[in-house]
Amino acid sequence: MxxxxxxxxxxxxxxxxxxxxxxxxxxxxxxxxxxxxxxxxxxxxxxxxxxxxxxxxxxxxxxxxxxxxxKPRGRIHIKVCRTLSCALAGSYKTASEISKAVSCPIGETSDDGIYTLEFVECLGNCVKGPNVQVNDKLFDNVTPDRAEKLVDTIKKMDSDGSLAPLPPFSKPAGGDFDSPEYKG
Ligand code: FES
Missing domain, CATH: 1.10.10.1590 (NADH-quinone oxidoreductase subunit E)
Structure with a gap:
Protein backbone atom coordinates (compact mmCIF):
# COMPACT_ATOMS: atom_id res chain seq x y z
CA MET A 1 0.00 0.00 0.00
CA LYS A 71 -9.03 -7.27 4.55
CA PRO A 72 -10.91 -4.31 3.05
CA ARG A 73 -14.46 -4.07 4.39
CA GLY A 74 -17.59 -3.08 2.54
CA ARG A 75 -18.96 0.45 2.70
CA ILE A 76 -21.72 -0.83 4.96
CA HIS A 77 -20.36 -2.76 7.92
CA ILE A 78 -23.03 -4.76 9.72
CA LYS A 79 -22.09 -6.16 13.12
CA VAL A 80 -24.46 -8.53 14.88
CA CYS A 81 -23.93 -9.13 18.59
CA ARG A 82 -23.62 -12.81 19.42
CA THR A 83 -22.98 -12.54 23.15
CA LEU A 84 -25.36 -14.31 25.53
CA SER A 85 -28.26 -11.85 25.92
CA CYS A 86 -28.47 -11.14 22.22
CA ALA A 87 -27.92 -14.78 21.31
CA LEU A 88 -30.80 -15.82 23.58
CA ALA A 89 -32.95 -13.16 21.92
CA GLY A 90 -32.28 -14.67 18.50
CA SER A 91 -29.25 -12.84 17.10
CA TYR A 92 -27.90 -15.90 15.25
CA LYS A 93 -31.14 -16.19 13.32
CA THR A 94 -31.18 -12.41 12.82
CA ALA A 95 -27.70 -12.59 11.27
CA SER A 96 -28.80 -15.38 9.02
CA GLU A 97 -31.82 -13.40 7.81
CA ILE A 98 -29.66 -10.31 7.20
CA SER A 99 -27.19 -12.49 5.32
CA LYS A 100 -29.95 -13.65 2.97
CA ALA A 101 -31.34 -10.15 2.52
CA VAL A 102 -28.01 -8.57 1.53
CA SER A 103 -26.54 -11.64 -0.20
CA CYS A 104 -23.50 -11.64 2.02
CA PRO A 105 -22.24 -14.65 3.97
CA ILE A 106 -21.62 -14.05 7.67
CA GLY A 107 -17.96 -13.20 8.26
CA GLU A 108 -17.42 -12.00 4.70
CA THR A 109 -17.82 -9.08 2.32
CA SER A 110 -20.45 -9.26 -0.39
CA ASP A 111 -19.35 -9.84 -3.99
CA ASP A 112 -20.35 -6.30 -4.92
CA GLY A 113 -18.11 -4.98 -2.11
CA ILE A 114 -20.95 -3.04 -0.47
CA TYR A 115 -21.63 -5.07 2.67
CA THR A 116 -19.49 -6.72 5.31
CA LEU A 117 -21.46 -8.84 7.77
CA GLU A 118 -19.85 -10.06 10.97
CA PHE A 119 -20.63 -11.34 14.42
CA VAL A 120 -19.18 -9.28 17.25
CA GLU A 121 -19.18 -9.53 21.00
CA CYS A 122 -21.29 -7.40 23.37
CA LEU A 123 -22.26 -4.00 21.98
CA GLY A 124 -23.14 -2.73 25.45
CA ASN A 125 -26.92 -2.63 25.05
CA CYS A 126 -27.76 -6.09 26.36
CA VAL A 127 -31.29 -5.41 27.65
CA LYS A 128 -32.52 -4.48 24.18
CA GLY A 129 -31.13 -7.38 22.15
CA PRO A 130 -30.69 -8.55 19.55
CA ASN A 131 -28.45 -5.59 18.81
CA VAL A 132 -27.01 -4.79 15.40
CA GLN A 133 -24.54 -2.01 14.70
CA VAL A 134 -24.34 -0.65 11.16
CA ASN A 135 -21.30 1.57 10.68
CA ASP A 136 -21.69 3.88 13.68
CA LYS A 137 -25.45 3.40 14.17
CA LEU A 138 -26.88 1.01 16.74
CA PHE A 139 -30.19 -0.75 16.11
CA ASP A 140 -31.82 -2.63 18.98
CA ASN A 141 -34.48 -5.27 19.24
CA VAL A 142 -33.67 -6.60 15.77
CA THR A 143 -35.45 -9.91 16.15
CA PRO A 144 -35.23 -12.29 13.17
CA ASP A 145 -38.64 -11.19 11.87
CA ARG A 146 -37.39 -7.58 11.83
CA ALA A 147 -34.18 -8.31 9.94
CA GLU A 148 -35.66 -7.59 6.53
CA LYS A 149 -37.06 -4.27 7.74
CA LEU A 150 -33.62 -3.37 9.11
CA VAL A 151 -32.09 -4.06 5.71
CA ASP A 152 -34.69 -1.80 4.07
CA THR A 153 -33.79 0.90 6.59
CA ILE A 154 -30.08 0.45 5.93
CA LYS A 155 -30.60 0.80 2.18
CA LYS A 156 -32.71 3.92 2.64
CA MET A 157 -30.15 5.48 5.00
CA ASP A 158 -27.34 4.58 2.61
CA SER A 159 -29.08 6.24 -0.32
CA ASP A 160 -29.83 9.44 1.60
CA GLY A 161 -26.29 9.62 2.98
CA SER A 162 -27.19 9.26 6.65
CA LEU A 163 -25.35 5.98 7.05
CA ALA A 164 -21.89 7.27 6.25
CA PRO A 165 -19.42 6.32 8.96
CA LEU A 166 -17.89 9.16 10.90
CA PRO A 167 -14.30 9.62 9.78
CA PRO A 168 -12.73 10.77 13.07
CA PHE A 169 -9.37 11.54 11.55
CA SER A 170 -10.74 13.74 8.82
CA LYS A 171 -13.06 15.76 11.03
CA PRO A 172 -10.66 18.37 12.38
CA ALA A 173 -10.00 20.74 9.50
CA GLY A 174 -6.32 21.19 8.88
CA GLY A 175 -5.37 18.32 11.20
CA ASP A 176 -6.14 19.89 14.54
CA PHE A 177 -4.85 17.08 16.70
CA ASP A 178 -5.67 18.92 19.92
CA SER A 179 -9.38 19.10 19.11
CA PRO A 180 -11.85 17.11 21.21
CA GLU A 181 -13.13 15.40 18.02
CA TYR A 182 -9.69 14.05 17.29
CA LYS A 183 -9.07 12.77 20.78
CA GLY A 184 -12.58 11.32 21.05
S1 FES B 1 -25.08 -9.15 24.79
FE1 FES B 1 -25.55 -8.09 22.94
S2 FES B 1 -25.27 -6.03 23.51
FE2 FES B 1 -24.61 -7.11 25.24
Missing part, protein backbone atom coordinates in the same frame (compact mmCIF):
# COMPACT_ATOMS: atom_id res chain seq x y z
CA UNK A 2 1.20 3.53 -0.79
CA UNK A 3 1.47 5.57 2.37
CA UNK A 4 1.33 9.29 1.56
CA UNK A 5 3.53 11.85 3.32
CA UNK A 6 0.40 13.38 4.83
CA UNK A 7 -0.10 10.20 6.87
CA UNK A 8 3.43 10.41 8.20
CA UNK A 9 2.78 14.00 9.25
CA UNK A 10 -0.30 12.83 11.14
CA UNK A 11 1.71 10.06 12.76
CA UNK A 12 4.29 12.65 13.85
CA UNK A 13 1.52 14.72 15.44
CA UNK A 14 0.10 11.70 17.25
CA UNK A 15 3.48 10.54 18.53
CA UNK A 16 4.17 14.04 19.86
CA UNK A 17 1.28 13.63 22.29
CA UNK A 18 2.77 10.62 24.08
CA UNK A 19 5.81 10.27 26.32
CA UNK A 20 6.82 7.05 24.52
CA UNK A 21 6.42 6.36 20.80
CA UNK A 22 5.02 2.92 21.51
CA UNK A 23 2.13 4.43 23.47
CA UNK A 24 0.86 6.04 20.26
CA UNK A 25 0.22 2.65 18.67
CA UNK A 26 -3.55 2.52 19.12
CA UNK A 27 -4.13 6.03 17.74
CA UNK A 28 -1.82 5.41 14.79
CA UNK A 29 -3.67 2.20 14.05
CA UNK A 30 -7.03 3.97 14.11
CA UNK A 31 -5.56 6.46 11.66
CA UNK A 32 -4.62 3.65 9.27
CA UNK A 33 -7.92 1.82 9.66
CA UNK A 34 -9.90 4.99 8.95
CA UNK A 35 -7.67 6.06 6.08
CA UNK A 36 -7.04 2.80 4.24
CA UNK A 37 -9.81 0.56 5.57
CA UNK A 38 -7.47 -2.30 6.43
CA UNK A 39 -3.88 -3.28 7.23
CA UNK A 40 -1.58 -5.11 4.86
CA UNK A 41 1.98 -6.18 5.65
CA UNK A 42 3.44 -2.90 4.48
CA UNK A 43 1.10 -0.91 6.75
CA UNK A 44 2.04 -3.06 9.74
CA UNK A 45 5.75 -2.69 8.99
CA UNK A 46 5.40 1.05 8.45
CA UNK A 47 3.68 1.65 11.80
CA UNK A 48 6.19 -0.61 13.57
CA UNK A 49 9.08 1.26 12.08
CA UNK A 50 7.63 4.67 12.99
CA UNK A 51 7.01 3.53 16.58
CA UNK A 52 10.31 1.67 16.82
CA UNK A 53 8.72 -1.62 17.78
CA UNK A 54 8.77 -5.06 16.17
CA UNK A 55 6.11 -5.65 13.46
CA UNK A 56 4.79 -8.61 15.47
CA UNK A 57 3.61 -6.18 18.16
CA UNK A 58 1.50 -4.26 15.64
CA UNK A 59 0.33 -7.47 14.01
CA UNK A 60 -0.76 -8.75 17.43
CA UNK A 61 -2.96 -5.69 17.93
CA UNK A 62 -4.41 -5.88 14.42
CA UNK A 63 -5.39 -9.50 14.92
CA UNK A 64 -6.69 -9.00 18.49
CA UNK A 65 -8.92 -5.94 18.22
CA UNK A 66 -12.08 -6.43 16.12
CA UNK A 67 -12.14 -2.83 14.91
CA UNK A 68 -9.00 -3.51 12.89
CA UNK A 69 -9.04 -5.69 9.83
CA UNK A 70 -6.56 -7.25 7.44
Missing amino acids: DIPKEIDSKIDAIIAQYPKKKSAAMMCMHLFQETFGYFDDSAIRHIASRLEVEPIEIYGMVSFYPMFTQ
Whole structure:
Protein backbone atom coordinates (compact mmCIF):
# COMPACT_ATOMS: atom_id res chain seq x y z
CA MET A 1 0.00 0.00 0.00
CA ASP A 2 1.20 3.53 -0.79
CA ILE A 3 1.47 5.57 2.37
CA PRO A 4 1.33 9.29 1.56
CA LYS A 5 3.53 11.85 3.32
CA GLU A 6 0.40 13.38 4.83
CA ILE A 7 -0.10 10.20 6.87
CA ASP A 8 3.43 10.41 8.20
CA SER A 9 2.78 14.00 9.25
CA LYS A 10 -0.30 12.83 11.14
CA ILE A 11 1.71 10.06 12.76
CA ASP A 12 4.29 12.65 13.85
CA ALA A 13 1.52 14.72 15.44
CA ILE A 14 0.10 11.70 17.25
CA ILE A 15 3.48 10.54 18.53
CA ALA A 16 4.17 14.04 19.86
CA GLN A 17 1.28 13.63 22.29
CA TYR A 18 2.77 10.62 24.08
CA PRO A 19 5.81 10.27 26.32
CA LYS A 20 6.82 7.05 24.52
CA LYS A 21 6.42 6.36 20.80
CA LYS A 22 5.02 2.92 21.51
CA SER A 23 2.13 4.43 23.47
CA ALA A 24 0.86 6.04 20.26
CA ALA A 25 0.22 2.65 18.67
CA MET A 26 -3.55 2.52 19.12
CA MET A 27 -4.13 6.03 17.74
CA CYS A 28 -1.82 5.41 14.79
CA MET A 29 -3.67 2.20 14.05
CA HIS A 30 -7.03 3.97 14.11
CA LEU A 31 -5.56 6.46 11.66
CA PHE A 32 -4.62 3.65 9.27
CA GLN A 33 -7.92 1.82 9.66
CA GLU A 34 -9.90 4.99 8.95
CA THR A 35 -7.67 6.06 6.08
CA PHE A 36 -7.04 2.80 4.24
CA GLY A 37 -9.81 0.56 5.57
CA TYR A 38 -7.47 -2.30 6.43
CA PHE A 39 -3.88 -3.28 7.23
CA ASP A 40 -1.58 -5.11 4.86
CA ASP A 41 1.98 -6.18 5.65
CA SER A 42 3.44 -2.90 4.48
CA ALA A 43 1.10 -0.91 6.75
CA ILE A 44 2.04 -3.06 9.74
CA ARG A 45 5.75 -2.69 8.99
CA HIS A 46 5.40 1.05 8.45
CA ILE A 47 3.68 1.65 11.80
CA ALA A 48 6.19 -0.61 13.57
CA SER A 49 9.08 1.26 12.08
CA ARG A 50 7.63 4.67 12.99
CA LEU A 51 7.01 3.53 16.58
CA GLU A 52 10.31 1.67 16.82
CA VAL A 53 8.72 -1.62 17.78
CA GLU A 54 8.77 -5.06 16.17
CA PRO A 55 6.11 -5.65 13.46
CA ILE A 56 4.79 -8.61 15.47
CA GLU A 57 3.61 -6.18 18.16
CA ILE A 58 1.50 -4.26 15.64
CA TYR A 59 0.33 -7.47 14.01
CA GLY A 60 -0.76 -8.75 17.43
CA MET A 61 -2.96 -5.69 17.93
CA VAL A 62 -4.41 -5.88 14.42
CA SER A 63 -5.39 -9.50 14.92
CA PHE A 64 -6.69 -9.00 18.49
CA TYR A 65 -8.92 -5.94 18.22
CA PRO A 66 -12.08 -6.43 16.12
CA MET A 67 -12.14 -2.83 14.91
CA PHE A 68 -9.00 -3.51 12.89
CA THR A 69 -9.04 -5.69 9.83
CA GLN A 70 -6.56 -7.25 7.44
CA LYS A 71 -9.03 -7.27 4.55
CA PRO A 72 -10.91 -4.31 3.05
CA ARG A 73 -14.46 -4.07 4.39
CA GLY A 74 -17.59 -3.08 2.54
CA ARG A 75 -18.96 0.45 2.70
CA ILE A 76 -21.72 -0.83 4.96
CA HIS A 77 -20.36 -2.76 7.92
CA ILE A 78 -23.03 -4.76 9.72
CA LYS A 79 -22.09 -6.16 13.12
CA VAL A 80 -24.46 -8.53 14.88
CA CYS A 81 -23.93 -9.13 18.59
CA ARG A 82 -23.62 -12.81 19.42
CA THR A 83 -22.98 -12.54 23.15
CA LEU A 84 -25.36 -14.31 25.53
CA SER A 85 -28.26 -11.85 25.92
CA CYS A 86 -28.47 -11.14 22.22
CA ALA A 87 -27.92 -14.78 21.31
CA LEU A 88 -30.80 -15.82 23.58
CA ALA A 89 -32.95 -13.16 21.92
CA GLY A 90 -32.28 -14.67 18.50
CA SER A 91 -29.25 -12.84 17.10
CA TYR A 92 -27.90 -15.90 15.25
CA LYS A 93 -31.14 -16.19 13.32
CA THR A 94 -31.18 -12.41 12.82
CA ALA A 95 -27.70 -12.59 11.27
CA SER A 96 -28.80 -15.38 9.02
CA GLU A 97 -31.82 -13.40 7.81
CA ILE A 98 -29.66 -10.31 7.20
CA SER A 99 -27.19 -12.49 5.32
CA LYS A 100 -29.95 -13.65 2.97
CA ALA A 101 -31.34 -10.15 2.52
CA VAL A 102 -28.01 -8.57 1.53
CA SER A 103 -26.54 -11.64 -0.20
CA CYS A 104 -23.50 -11.64 2.02
CA PRO A 105 -22.24 -14.65 3.97
CA ILE A 106 -21.62 -14.05 7.67
CA GLY A 107 -17.96 -13.20 8.26
CA GLU A 108 -17.42 -12.00 4.70
CA THR A 109 -17.82 -9.08 2.32
CA SER A 110 -20.45 -9.26 -0.39
CA ASP A 111 -19.35 -9.84 -3.99
CA ASP A 112 -20.35 -6.30 -4.92
CA GLY A 113 -18.11 -4.98 -2.11
CA ILE A 114 -20.95 -3.04 -0.47
CA TYR A 115 -21.63 -5.07 2.67
CA THR A 116 -19.49 -6.72 5.31
CA LEU A 117 -21.46 -8.84 7.77
CA GLU A 118 -19.85 -10.06 10.97
CA PHE A 119 -20.63 -11.34 14.42
CA VAL A 120 -19.18 -9.28 17.25
CA GLU A 121 -19.18 -9.53 21.00
CA CYS A 122 -21.29 -7.40 23.37
CA LEU A 123 -22.26 -4.00 21.98
CA GLY A 124 -23.14 -2.73 25.45
CA ASN A 125 -26.92 -2.63 25.05
CA CYS A 126 -27.76 -6.09 26.36
CA VAL A 127 -31.29 -5.41 27.65
CA LYS A 128 -32.52 -4.48 24.18
CA GLY A 129 -31.13 -7.38 22.15
CA PRO A 130 -30.69 -8.55 19.55
CA ASN A 131 -28.45 -5.59 18.81
CA VAL A 132 -27.01 -4.79 15.40
CA GLN A 133 -24.54 -2.01 14.70
CA VAL A 134 -24.34 -0.65 11.16
CA ASN A 135 -21.30 1.57 10.68
CA ASP A 136 -21.69 3.88 13.68
CA LYS A 137 -25.45 3.40 14.17
CA LEU A 138 -26.88 1.01 16.74
CA PHE A 139 -30.19 -0.75 16.11
CA ASP A 140 -31.82 -2.63 18.98
CA ASN A 141 -34.48 -5.27 19.24
CA VAL A 142 -33.67 -6.60 15.77
CA THR A 143 -35.45 -9.91 16.15
CA PRO A 144 -35.23 -12.29 13.17
CA ASP A 145 -38.64 -11.19 11.87
CA ARG A 146 -37.39 -7.58 11.83
CA ALA A 147 -34.18 -8.31 9.94
CA GLU A 148 -35.66 -7.59 6.53
CA LYS A 149 -37.06 -4.27 7.74
CA LEU A 150 -33.62 -3.37 9.11
CA VAL A 151 -32.09 -4.06 5.71
CA ASP A 152 -34.69 -1.80 4.07
CA THR A 153 -33.79 0.90 6.59
CA ILE A 154 -30.08 0.45 5.93
CA LYS A 155 -30.60 0.80 2.18
CA LYS A 156 -32.71 3.92 2.64
CA MET A 157 -30.15 5.48 5.00
CA ASP A 158 -27.34 4.58 2.61
CA SER A 159 -29.08 6.24 -0.32
CA ASP A 160 -29.83 9.44 1.60
CA GLY A 161 -26.29 9.62 2.98
CA SER A 162 -27.19 9.26 6.65
CA LEU A 163 -25.35 5.98 7.05
CA ALA A 164 -21.89 7.27 6.25
CA PRO A 165 -19.42 6.32 8.96
CA LEU A 166 -17.89 9.16 10.90
CA PRO A 167 -14.30 9.62 9.78
CA PRO A 168 -12.73 10.77 13.07
CA PHE A 169 -9.37 11.54 11.55
CA SER A 170 -10.74 13.74 8.82
CA LYS A 171 -13.06 15.76 11.03
CA PRO A 172 -10.66 18.37 12.38
CA ALA A 173 -10.00 20.74 9.50
CA GLY A 174 -6.32 21.19 8.88
CA GLY A 175 -5.37 18.32 11.20
CA ASP A 176 -6.14 19.89 14.54
CA PHE A 177 -4.85 17.08 16.70
CA ASP A 178 -5.67 18.92 19.92
CA SER A 179 -9.38 19.10 19.11
CA PRO A 180 -11.85 17.11 21.21
CA GLU A 181 -13.13 15.40 18.02
CA TYR A 182 -9.69 14.05 17.29
CA LYS A 183 -9.07 12.77 20.78
CA GLY A 184 -12.58 11.32 21.05
S1 FES B 1 -25.08 -9.15 24.79
FE1 FES B 1 -25.55 -8.09 22.94
S2 FES B 1 -25.27 -6.03 23.51
FE2 FES B 1 -24.61 -7.11 25.24
